Amino acid sequence: MTIPAVTPVTPVTRSAAPLLDIQGVNHSYGSVAALKDISLSIADNEFFALLGPSGCGKTTLLRSIAGFETPTHGAILLDGVDLTTLPAHKRPVNMMFQSYALFPHMSVEKNVAYGLESEGVPRAESRRRVGEILEIVGLTDMAQRRPAKLSGGQRQRVALARAIVKRPRLLLLDEPLSALDRKVRAEMQLELKRMQHEVGMTFVVVTHDQEEAMSMADRIAVLNQGRVEQLDTPLGLYSRPATRFVASFIGSANLFDGRATTDGIDVPGLGTFAVPSELPSGSSATLVVRPEDVVLVGPSEATMSGIVVDTFFLGGSSTVSIEVPGQEHPINCTVHAANVASYGDRVGLKFDLPRCVVVANPGG
Incomplete structure (x- = not known):
């Protein structure tokens, strides 16, 4: 062409x-x-x-x-x-x-x-x-x-x-x-x-x-x-929200509340993620992960796993909602295919950490 x-x-x-x-x-x-x-x-x-x-x-x-x-x-x-x-x-x-x-x-x-x-x-x-x-x-x-x-x-x-x-x-x-x-x-x-x-x-x-x-x-x-x-x-x-409000208001985002550490952020039930921030260690923080930065992987590569509870076909992409133990809300993942996962499937997932952001959580 x-x-x-x-x-x-x-x-x-x-x-x-x-x-x-x-x-x-x-x-x-x-x-x-x-x-x-x-x-x-x-x-x-x-x-x-x-x-x-x-x-x-x-x-x-x-x-x-x-x-x-x-x-x-x-x-x-x-x-x-x-x-x-x-x-x-x-x-x-x-x-x-x-x-x-x-x-x-x-x-x-x-x-x-x-x-x-x-x-x-x-x-x-x-x-x-x-x-x-x-x-x-x-x-x-x-x-x-x-x-x-x-x-x-x-x-x-x-x-x-x-x-x-x-x-x-x-x-x-x-x-x-x-x-x-x-x-x-x-x-x-x-x-x-x-x-x-x-x-x-x-x-x-x-x-x-x-x-x-x-x-x-x-x-x-x-x-x-x-x-x-x-x-x-x-x-x-979209890519570098400065506050929790901006992260939630602009586009879709998975928000995980936790505590800032010297290595990144510790999220209860999920572990520590090496995402840099300037927040004081021990302060309330939120990890911001856009749905397209959640990657479905095989069990051996997975940081965590969960059960598919919903899928939304949006034409060029699909949104998959995954229920992960210990998390109040399902984790949303955007994939560029129609039928990559079905209701009830167990899937592995990990975050594209270089694209994730840590912001202060004033309500934490």
């Missing part, structure tokens, strides 16, 4: 100074602290995600950047200018809301042009910019349709076009794909990333969907209870 030549991708040029710099931001609703000392920087032309469960503070942070909330402490700088006291309508920031909020009586073209007309942009300039944006989002042929005649994915593109056409320095997106069904959502994840590259703009998206964040973002800040648990690339979050 002939492999086609790959056209080199020109990397995005980013300045050394961050576009957005959030410094020690706190925000409270009465006695409830929604944000606790949030500090992070976002680069120019970056696709950045704020990820976390409901109530973690991600939407409050987004609204603080937009100017709809005023932090009780800290600063939010855009291009080095403090926005904290600047009202929302004076910030070079645009926000695309979860509901899209399209005008039902206006055509696609007029919906997109509305913001430009409100700012007094000359008609010829407005038409040119609207035409350019509609081409980018793939809606040129639907310019005269009204929102009721569009699919959910198309309405999402209209809302995005309306937000982009004003050329903000920063575009904020609050759960932009939550109203779409699974198939359309997957397609729009790729489209959003493509559009972000084409328009050369910084996107900050809020989502509780880890798959959505992992597929689109250059970097992700994982929030929990008002704090940033970890800020990293998608690969970094």
Whole structure:
């Protein structure tokens, strides 16, 4: 088979100074602290995600950047200018809301042009910019349709076009794909990333969907209870989680609680595993093992053995759940085959230790 030549991708040029710099931001609703000392920087032309469960503070942070909330402490700088006291309508920031909020009586073209007309942009300039944006989002042929005649994915593109056409320095997106069904959502994840590259703009998206964040973002800040648990690339979050929460929230993981030792971690019922960490010896720790890092082996090679209690065929791979004596929960293993093990089989297994991680267990 002939492999086609790959056209080199020109990397995005980013300045050394961050576009957005959030410094020690706190925000409270009465006695409830929604944000606790949030500090992070976002680069120019970056696709950045704020990820976390409901109530973690991600939407409050987004609204603080937009100017709809005023932090009780800290600063939010855009291009080095403090926005904290600047009202929302004076910030070079645009926000695309979860509901899209399209005008039902206006055509696609007029919906997109509305913001430009409100700012007094000359008609010829407005038409040119609207035409350019509609081409980018793939809606040129639907310019005269009204929102009721569009699919959910198309309405999402209209809302995005309306937000982009004003050329903000920063575009904020609050759960932009939550109203779409699974198939359309997957397609729009790729489209959003493509559009972000084409328009050369910084996107900050809020989502509780880890798959959505992992597929689109250059970097992700994982929030929990008002704090940033970890800020990293998608690969970094998955392969090297910094906390037990991140390990459990990002992807699937087998978590084994034990005690840190000078040699690694001691897990009751399983033994000691030579996985390096910087935790003090004797402190509570958790061994994080991704399902694909659990290997089914013959009995003579096995570190441990157990009984298969379930299998899930997922197309290109299967997840096998194995009940191991002394463990409260079955150990999940991902294998790239359909029928490698059946219910009731006794199997041997071991961990790919160089790929495993030890994190602190604050609840231990």
